[in-house]
Each structure stands twice: as structure tokens, then as C-alpha cells.
Amino acid sequence: MVKEKNIRSYISIRKDTFQLFNHFNNVILNEHLGYELMFVNFEEISSNLDIVLEYIGCKKHKKKFPSYKKRKGDDLLSENEDEKLKLIYEEMNEPLKKLPSIYINEDSFN
Secondary structure (H helix, E strand, O other), X not given: OOOOOOHHHHHHHOXXXXXXXXXXXXXXXXXXOOOOOEEEOHHXXXXXXXXXXXXXXXXXXXXHOOOOOOXXXXXXXXXXXXXXXXXXXXXXXXXXHHOOXXXXXXXXXX
């Protein structure tokens, strides 16, 4: 068990210990979830901010949100580490890429 909790120690384990793939399958791709859920690709949140704020009933607070900035962590990993991380989530990446940048699972709510 790796005690140090950072991205490099997570990559060294080489498995999805956060259970993100499980969550993705059980919640995001679940057609019979029983409640409404909005999925927003984090990379696209600033271009979908109006939709998100309207959905949660906070459209009047749009001015409080900062403009988009490149994440500082984008350059944190070496190319080798980035490839290892992609391998951990390889099975999830293709279905994730097929999703629109934002959607609401209204069909599963009915």
C-alpha cells in the first residue's frame, strides 16, 4: 500500500484505486439510474457554463465564475507518467470520448 498520496504514487500502483471506472459504468452510463444526472466534461465546463448554471438554478451568479485558465497540473507529469495513467483508464477512455461535452440523463429518470 502506498501511503504517500500524490499522482505519482497513484500511477505506481497501476490500478484504478479511486474506482473511477466503476463509478463511470454505474452512474454515468447507467440507463436506469432513477434520478436525473448532469454530466459535464471538465475540459468544456467554461464553454457550457450557461447550461450548467441554468440547470442548477444559479444563472444570475455567472459573473462570479472566473474565466477559463489552463490547469496547472496539465504539465505536471512526464510523458511516460502520462502514458501510464492513460493505461490505467484505457478501458474507460473510449466510451468517455464518445459522450457529448454535456448531457443530462433524463431518459433514465422517467
